Amino acid sequence: MNDLTPTREQREAALEGMGCKRKRVEDIRFTQGKGNYVDDIKLPGMLHGDFVRSPHPHARVKKIDDSEALKVPGVLAVITAETLKTVNLAWMPTLAGDVQMVLADGKVLFQNQEVAFVVATDRYAADDGINKVMVEYEPLAPLVDPFKSMDSDAPVLREDLAGKTTGAHGPRKHHNHIFEWSVGDRELTDAAFKKAEVTIKEMISYHRTHPSPLETCQCVCAFDKIKGELTIYGTFQAPHVIRTVVSLIAKLPEQKIHVISPDIGGGFGNKVGAYPGYICAAVASIVTGKPVKWVEDRIENLTATSFARDYHMTTEIAATKDGKVTGLRVHVLADHGAFDACADPSKWPAGFFNIVTGSYDFPTAHLAVDGVYTNKAPGGVAYRCSFRVTEAAYCIERAMDILAQKLNMDPAELRLKNFIKPEQFPYHSALGWEYDSGDYHTAMRKMMETTSYAALRKEQADKRAAFKRGETREIMGLGVSFFTEIVGAGPSKNCDILGIAMFDSCEIRMHPTGAGIARMGTKSQGQGHETTWAQIIATEIGIPADNIMVEEGNTDTAPYGLGTYGSRSTPVAGAAIAMAARKIKAKAQMIAAYKLEVHEDDLEFDIDGFRVKGLPERYMSMKDICWAAYNSVPPGMEPGLEAVSYYDPPNMTYPFGAYLCVMDIDVDTGVYKVRRFYALDDCGTRINPMIIEGQVHGGLTEAFAIAMGQEIRYDETGNVVTGSFMDFFMPTAVETPHWETDFTVTPSPHHPIGAKGVGESPNVGGVPAFSNAVNDAFSFLGSRHIQMPHDFWRNWKAAKELGAVA
Amino acid sequence: MIPGSFSYHRPASVADAVKLLSDLGEDARPLAGGHSLVPMMKLRLATPAHLIDLHGIATLKGIRRDGNNLVIGAMTTQHELLASEEISQAMPILHEAALLIADPQVRYRGTIGGNVANGDPGNDMPALMLTLGATYRLEGPGGSREVAASDFYQGAYFTTLEPGEILTSVSIPVPAAGHGSAYEKLKRKVGDYATAAAAVILTMASGKVATCSIGLTNVHETPLLAADAAKAVIGTSLDAATLKKAAAAAEAIMAPAADARGPVEYRKHVGGIMVTRALQRAAANAK
Numbered sequence A: 001m002n003d004l005t006p007t008r009e010q011r012e013a014a015l016e017g018m019g020c021k022r023k024r025v026e027d028i029r030f031t032q033g034k035g036n037y038v039d040d041i042k043l044p045g046m047l048h049g050d051f052v053r054s055p056h057p058h059a060r061v062k063k064i065d066d067s068e069a070l071k072v073p074g075v076l077a078v079i080t081a082e083t084l085k086t087v088n089l090a091w092m093p094t095l096a097g098d099v100q101m102v103l104a105d106g107k108v109l110f111q112n113q114e115v116a117f118v119v120a121t122d123r124y125a126a127d128d129g130i131n132k133v134m135v136e137y138e139p140l141a142p143l144v145d146p147f148k149s150m151d152s153d154a155p156v157l158r159e160d161l162a163g164k165t166t167g168a169h170g171p172r173k174h175h176n177h178i179f180e181w182s183v184g185d186r187e188l189t190d191a192a193f194k195k196a197e198v199t200i201k202e203m204i205s206y207h208r209t210h211p212s213p214l215e216t217c218q219c220v221c222a223f224d225k226i227k228g229e230l231t232i233y234g235t236f237q238a239p240h241v242i243r244t245v246v247s248l249i250a251k252l253p254e255q256k257i258h259v260i261s262p263d264i265g266g267g268f269g270n271k272v273g274a275y276p277g278y279i280c281a282a283v284a285s286i287v288t289g290k291p292v293k294w295v296e297d298r299i300e301n302l303t304a305t306s307f308a309r310d311y312h313m314t315t316e317i318a319a320t321k322d323g324k325v326t327g328l329r330v331h332v333l334a335d336h337g338a339f340d341a342c343a344d345p346s347k348w349p350a351g352f353f354n355i356v357t358g359s360y361d362f363p364t365a366h367l368a369v370d371g372v373y374t375n376k377a378p379g380g381v382a383y384r385c386s387f388r389v390t391e392a393a394y395c396i397e398r399a400m401d402i403l404a405q406k407l408n409m410d411p412a413e414l415r416l417k418n419f420i421k422p423e424q425f426p427y428h429s430a431l432g433w434e435y436d437s438g439d440y441h442t443a444m445r446k447m448m449e450t451t452s453y454a455a456l457r458k459e460q461a462d463k464r465a466a467f468k469r470g471e472t473r474e475i476m477g478l479g480v481s482f483f484t485e486i487v488g489a490g491p492s493k494n495c496d497i498l499g500i501a502m503f504d505s506c507e508i509r510m511h512p513t514g515a516g517i518a519r520m521g522t523k524s525q526g527q528g529h530e531t532t533w534a535q536i537i538a539t540e541i542g543i544p545a546d547n548i549m550v551e552e553g554n555t556d557t558a559p560y561g562l563g564t565y566g567s568r569s570t571p572v573a574g575a576a577i578a579m580a581a582r583k584i585k586a587k588a589q590m591i592a593a594y595k596l597e598v599h600e601d602d603l604e605f606d607i608d609g610f611r612v613k614g615l616p617e618r619y620m621s622m623k624d625i626c627w628a629a630y631n632s633v634p635p636g637m638e639p640g641l642e643a644v645s646y647y648d649p650p651n652m653t654y655p656f657g658a659y660l661c662v663m664d665i666d667v668d669t670g671v672y673k674v675r676r677f678y679a680l681d682d683c684g685t686r687i688n689p690m691i692i693e694g695q696v697h698g699g700l701t702e703a704f705a706i707a708m709g710q711e712i713r714y715d716e717t718g719n720v721v722t723g724s725f726m727d728f729f730m731p732t733a734v735e736t737p738h739w740e741t742d743f744t745v746t747p748s749p750h751h752p753i754g755a756k757g758v759g760e761s762p763n764v765g766g767v768p769a770f771s772n773a774v775n776d777a778f779s780f781l782g783s784r785h786i787q788m789p790h791d792f793w794r795n796w797k798a799a800k801e802l803g804a805v806a
Numbered sequence B: 001m002i003p004g005s006f007s008y009h010r011p012a013s014v015a016d017a018v019k020l021l022s023d024l025g026e027d028a029r030p031l032a033g034g035h036s037l038v039p040m041m042k043l044r045l046a047t048p049a050h051l052i053d054l055h056g057i058a059t060l061k062g063i064r065r066d067g068n069n070l071v072i073g074a075m076t077t078q079h080e081l082l083a084s085e086e087i088s089q090a091m092p093i094l095h096e097a098a099l100l101i102a103d104p105q106v107r108y109r110g111t112i113g114g115n116v117a118n119g120d121p122g123n124d125m126p127a128l129m130l131t132l133g134a135t136y137r138l139e140g141p142g143g144s145r146e147v148a149a150s151d152f153y154q155g156a157y158f159t160t161l162e163p164g165e166i167l168t169s170v171s172i173p174v175p176a177a178g179h180g181s182a183y184e185k186l187k188r189k190v191g192d193y194a195t196a197a198a199a200v201i202l203t204m205a206s207g208k209v210a211t212c213s214i215g216l217t218n219v220h221e222t223p224l225l226a227a228d229a230a231k232a233v234i235g236t237s238l239d240a241a242t243l244k245k246a247a248a249a250a251e252a253i254m255a256p257a258a259d260a261r262g263p264v265e266y267r268k269h270v271g272g273i274m275v276t277r278a279l280q281r282a283a284a285n286a287k
C-alpha cells in the first residue's frame, strides 16, 4: 500500500452511503427556482379550467344557466353534471368505498363544492366565465355539528343513499351514518372498568385542519385523439394508483394512460386522493381535443380538497390506584363531511386508529368509531401521519396526562410505569397490532436527563407559587409526549387500496461505467428521495451515491408502486431498494468470481468491491464489475446488471419517540412562548441524519401550527371561515420555535436495513406535546382538559373560565 | 383569485393623475404599492376598470423637513420609512410601527399614502397619524386641501377623500424633544393585522405625565384617538389604578368585530392591555 491508496474510511466516505449527512441533490434545482412543477408545464394549445363553486353549504341546485358565460371572449365550454352524465362520470368512487359528486348533481353538500367547470383559452377568461354562470339555488338547512348528524330530525344529506342500510363497511344506523368500526374485546374491557380502582373519562377533540401544501392540487390533462392516449401531469403522491383509478372509471386501457408527477411542492396527504378537478380536466381534454390545465388557488385548496382530522374521541382509562393501566375504552365520532373521501387502505375505515393503546401495556381495550356526514368538505386524509395515527397518539397522550393528574402522579412517571418493556417485543397489542421493536424506557429516560426534567418541574412549582402570590402573570407548562407510530402500509395480509396490495418497488439498472439509474413506485414531495434512495444503493452495492440517479413519478418508466404517504416510502420502497440492490450484488459477485478466478464463496464484499478472502490484494471494484457485466460475463450468464424488486413487507414498522415542550403563557393575553422543544426520535437505522433532522423540523412545525391555532372552522350556518393564510395559521420562521433533536436507534428486525420511517413522527408526537404543555400549564388552576387549538384568545378564555383573569 | 380585466395608466404628474381620475370617474382607482388593492382585486371584491399607477410621479416620493413638520410623500414605501435616519431620530414610533407591518416583501412595495388612504381599520399607520396629529394633503380637480388625520376616517374603507382626489403627502409635527413613545401590537403572526394595537406619545415632567396622546388600531371600524384615556393619565405617575382607569376608558370606546383573532370581549380586553403596556413603555423611554 502506498500513500495514495485510499483508507477504508476514505473509501466509505466516497460512497456517501447510509449514515452520511449527504446534501440533498434535489435542492440544487429547488433553491435556484429550477424545479419543474405542474404549473410550469405549458403545452401547445393548452386550455384552462376553473370551477363555479357553491356559496351554500346545503342547497338544491334548481338551474344552471351558462348562456352569458359562453359569450365571454375565450370561454369555450361549461361542463356540468349533465355533461358528465353522458360519459358516466358525474360521480366518482372514493378510496373509502363511498361515491362523490364530481360536479353538483341536483344538490350541493358543502360550501365551495364544485358546481360547473368553465373551460377557456386562458386563466383570466376562465375566471371571467365562472362569474357569469348563473346558478339558482334553493338553500336547505345545513348540518354542521357532527354530534347532531344522527339526530332523528337531522336533515338528509345524501339523497343518493336513500334506502341503503349497508355501506362499504357494514350496516348504517341512520341516514347520515357512514359506518361503525369496532375492534377489541368489549366484554373484557367492560369488566376491567367494573373492577377499576380509578377511571378517567374525557371527550378529547382533534379539530378539523388541512395539510395545506404550499403548492396546491393541480393537473394538466392531454388527450391524444389519434392514439387514444391520455397523459396526465399532476400533483400526485401516488401516480400509479391514479392511473389505475382513471383506467377503471374512465374505461380507458391502462397502457394508454400516462401519469406523470413532476416535482411536487409538498403533499402531506392532500395529494393522495382523486379530485373533481382531475376528472373535469380530463373530460374537458377529451371533449375539446386540447390539453387542459386546472390549478387550484389557495382558497379552493383550503376549503374543497381533503381536510384532515375532525375526530371527537370519548376516551376512558381504567387503572389501579398506583397507576397501572388496566383497560382502555374509546369511542370516536368521526366527521367525514359530505362524502367519505378518506384516503385509507380500503379495509380500514378509521385507518390504523387502533394504535390508540400507544406505547402502553394495556391488558384489554375496546374501540368503536362512528363515521357521519355533515355539510362540510370531504376528506379525512392522513396529514403528515400514517392513517389516523396522529389522532390516536393525541387521544392516548392526552388521556395519560389526564390520568396522571387524577392520580397526582408525574406524567413521565406514569408513562414509565406502563410502557411495554423491551423484552415484550414483538408485542401484541390489545387492539391487534404486532409492534416490531422498541426500547421506550431508554428513550424516555434520555429525554428526561437531557432536558433536566426534574429541575423543570421544580421551576414550574416555584412559578406556580409565585403566580398564586400574584408576583407573575405567566404560567408554565411541561408537555410530555411519548408516541408509537405505525407506518409502512403495508403487508398484503391487511392492506390494499381498491384491491391492490400495498407493496412497493424498485428497479435498478447499472450502466457499464459504474453508474446507474434507480426507479421506484414512490414519489417524493420534498422528502429528499433522490438523495436517500441513492444512499441505500451506495452502501448496498458500493457505488457512490452521486453515480446513482433516482427517478420517480412517471408511470411509464417506474415500476408499479403505491406511492408516498403514511411514512411508507422507507419501510416499503426502502426495503425494495435494498432487495433490488442485493440482487445486483449477487450477480456482481458471480461476475467477480469469474474474473478473479475463484469460487463465489471465496469472495467477501468490502465497501466498494469484492475481495478474495485471505488474499486482500485480489480485489475487483464494483465499478469494474459493472464494465465486465457488459462484456465478459461468465459463460451461460446473461449480460447486463439490473434488478427489480417488489417488496411486500411482513409487518408494519413502529417508530417511536419522546418529546418535551416547555411553554410559558401570559394569562392576560393568552400569548404563549415555546421556551424549549426537545424531540427524541427512534426511527431505527438512520439513512441520512441531516434529512431526518430536516423532516423532524418540518413535522414539528406543522404540529406546532395544528396544536396552537391551525384549523378549518365552519360557523354555525356552514360557512367556512378559514379560507386563507391570514386566518389559517401557517407559522413563519418568526413564530416557529427552536427545535432540539435527539435520537436512539432500535432497528426494525424485519426490515432489510432496519429502517422505520421518520417523516411523520414529529407531527404525531408533536401535537400532544404542545397540547399537553398548555393543559399542564393550566392544570394547577383546576382545569382537566382544554380542547385544541390553543391560540391566544382560547388560552385567555381558559384563563378567564378558571378565574385567572377578571 | 384571478382579477378581472382593467386598463392601466401611468401618469407622470399629479395633475395628470387627478385629470385621469376625474375623467374616468368611479371606475378608476389610484394604485400605490398594490398590497391592499391587488388582493381585493384578486378576490374580485374590487373590480376597477382603470388603475392609475402613481409610481411615475416623482414628486410623490421622499421625506423632507418643513419647519417643525416632517413631510412624507404619499408614495414613500414603508421600507423607506424604516431606512430614514430622520424618522428614527425625530419620531421613533413611526419606525417602530412600520416594522410591525407585515414582512419585508410587503414593506418594499406598500406605501404610507396607500396605507393611510386605504381606510382599512386594520392598517397601522392611521391610528398612528391620529396620535401624532398628522394632516394629509389632498389634491383634486378643485385644487388642494389639508385634512387632519382625525377628520379623515369616517367608516371602514370610507374616508373624506372626494372622487378625483389623491392624497399627495402626510405632514407630521415633530413630537417634543424627550418625548416617550410606544406602539404595542398584538398579532397572531408575522403578516397578520392587529388583534388590537395602541400607540402612545407622551412627555413626562418630574415623574408625572405632562402630555399624552393615545391611538388605537383595529378595535373599531375607524382608527381611534382615546382622548379620555389620555386625559386620565395626565398628572399621574402611571400607578396601577391610573393604568386600570386608562385601559377602561380606552376599552369603553372600542367596538371591534368578532373574527378569527377572537371574540369582541377578548379584542377589547387585549386592547386595554396594549394601552397599559404602551403607556408604561412610553413613560420608561421618555427623558
Ligand SMILES: Cc1cc2nc3c(=O)[nH]c(=O)nc-3n(C[C@H](O)[C@H](O)[C@H](O)COP(=O)(O)OP(=O)(O)OC[C@H]3O[C@@H](n4cnc5c(N)ncnc54)[C@H](O)[C@@H]3O)c2cc1C
Pocket: B029, B030, B031, B032, B033, B034, B035, B036, B037, B038, B039, B054, B074, B075, B100, B101, B102, B103, B106, B109, B110, B111, B112, B113, B114, B115, B117, B118, B122, B123, B124, B125, B161, B165, B166, B167, B168, B191, B192, B193, B194
Ligand atoms: C400579507 C399582508 C399583510 C399586511 N399587514 C399589514 C399590517 O399588519 N399593517 C398594515 O398597516 N398594513 C398591512 N398590510 C397592508 C400594506 O401595508 C399595504 O401596502 C397598505 O395598506 C396599502 O398601501 P399600498 O401602497 O400597497 O396601497 P394600494 O394597495 O396600492 O392602495 C390601497 C388603497 O388606497 C388607495 N390609494 C393608494 N394610494 C393613494 C393615494 N396616494 N391617494 C389616494 N388613494 C390612494 C388605492 O386606490 C386603494 O384603494 C399588509 C398587506 C399584506 C399583503
